[in-house]
Amino acid sequence: MGANISIVTLGVADLVRSTQFYTALGWADTTASQESVTFLQGHSIVLGLYSHAALAEDANTEVTPIGFRGVSLAVNLESEAAVDTWFDHAVLQGAHPQKRPEKVFWGGYSGYIADPNGHLWEVAYNPFFQGDPSTGQLKLEPKT
Structure with missing residues (x-):
């Protein structure tokens, strides 16, 4: 199995604001994005943006102070x-x-x-x- 990172997902407080920030830096929003998650295409990696609390819940971990x-x-x-x-x-x-x-x-x-x-x-x-x-x-x- 090769070493690779396909997606880096960041927990965010405001999905809309974070999506605007990263698209302004050159990441491209994609059709895979939904109301609760954004998938941004970079040159060689996808950046995911997801609610901080929802990401913690999905990973079965506690939300901790940022x-x-x-x-x-x-x-x-x-x-x-x-x-x-x-x-x-x-x-x-x-x-x-x-x-x-x-x-x-x-x-x-x-x-x-x-x-x-x-x-x-x-x-x-x-x-x-x-x-x-x-x-x-x-x-x-x-x-x-």
Whole structure:
């Protein structure tokens, strides 16, 4: 069985607002979306948006206070300028600027935003990663 992620589903407080936020960032709403769930198509992954409480119920877990979840999602772009542009656009769409993009210790350039529900997204330029600049899909070499 191959390693893959097909869908990342985020629990959200306001489905309509969250759908508007992500479509403004370039995700495409799809015919699979329904009144209670949104499925947004990206280049190589689908982003699901579902009520925070309903997602907890579906997973048979308790709803806990929203805060740092120990997880971030990431967008890798082709240049520092592209990172700045994406970051500023996300903030204009309602993201909270968690950490403005800057040169980082590992030799790249990155920053963080929090979406309207507090989900962290890193936006980065990593000069050591190879990938398709038109889609942002990475292709890393396996260890031998």
